[in-house]
C-alpha cells in the first residue's frame with residue numbers, strides 16, 4: 001500500500017492515460033522527446049514529467065486534457081493487443097469471485113489467448129501466487145506475453161505452449177479456468193491438477209458448448225455442484241430529469257459453467 005503523503009507524479013518510463021473526453025482516451029509511455037498527437041492537438045510528453053497524476057494540461061490547440069495513472073482496465077481496453085475473443089469485465093469479476101482467486105493461490109488456465117483473463121487473475125495473485133497458462137498456439141502465447149509485460153504482470157505467469165487436453169504437470173491447484181472451444185475434452189487434465197474442493201470455471205460463447213460441458217462434467221463423475229450462468233450488464237445514461245438505460249449494450253459475451261472437484 002502506498003502510504004506516502006505525496007501524490008504520485010509522472011516520471012520517464014511511466015505509462016500515462018491522457019484523457020481528453022469519453023471517446024479520446026489514450027495510454028502512452030512517457031519518453032524523452034516524444035510528442036503525443038490526436039485530432040484535438042499535440043502534447044510534449046517531457047512537459048508531463050514531475051506533474052502529479054490528476055493534473056489538467058493543455059494540448060497545442062488549447063483543448064484541455066487530464067493526465068491520469070492507468071488502471072488495469074485502461075491497459076486492457078486501450079493498450080493491449082487483441083488477437084482472440086477476450087473475456088469482458090462483467091464476466092471477469094464473477095470468475096474471480098467464484099474461483100476464489102486471492103493472493104498466494106496457484107491457478108491453472110487454458111488457453112491464454114490475448115491474456116486478458118490472465119492479467120486480471122495474475123494481478124490478484126500478487127505477491128506470491130502463480131498462474132500456469134497452457135496455450136496451444138505460439139503466436140497467441142507471444143501476444144499474451146507482450147500484453148502481460150505492458151502491465152508488469154509477466155513475472156506472475158508461467159506460459160506453457162502445450163495442449164491442456166494432453167495433461168498438465170501441476171498438482172493440488174486452487175482453481176482452474178478454461179476458455180477454449182472444447183473444455184469437455186480437458187476434464188481429466190483438470191481433475192488431476194485440481195485439489196479436492198477447488199473450483200473449475202469454464203467460459204464458453206455458445207449454449208451448445210454449455211450443454212456439452214455440463215454433460216461431460218456429470219459423466220466424468222469427479223465434479224459436483226455444477227452450475228451454468230449468464231451475466232448481463234446494462235449501462236445507464238444519467239442526465240438530470242432524464243435517467244434511462246443507454247441505447248446500446250453488449251448483448252452477448254458468453255456463458256460461465258462452474259463446478260467443484262471432489
Ligand SMILES: C[S@@+](CC[C@H](N)C(=O)[O-])C[C@H]1O[C@@H](n2cnc3c(N)ncnc32)[C@H](O)[C@@H]1O
Pocket residue numbers: 084085086087110111112113114115116117118134135136137140162163164165179180181182
Ligand atoms: C478465446 S481465447 C482465450 C482468451 C482469453 N481468455 C483472454 O481473456 O484473452 C482461446 C484460446 O485457447 C487456445 N486453445 C484452444 N484449445 C486449446 C487447448 N487444447 N489447450 C490450450 N489452449 C487451447 C486458443 O489457441 C486460444 O488462444
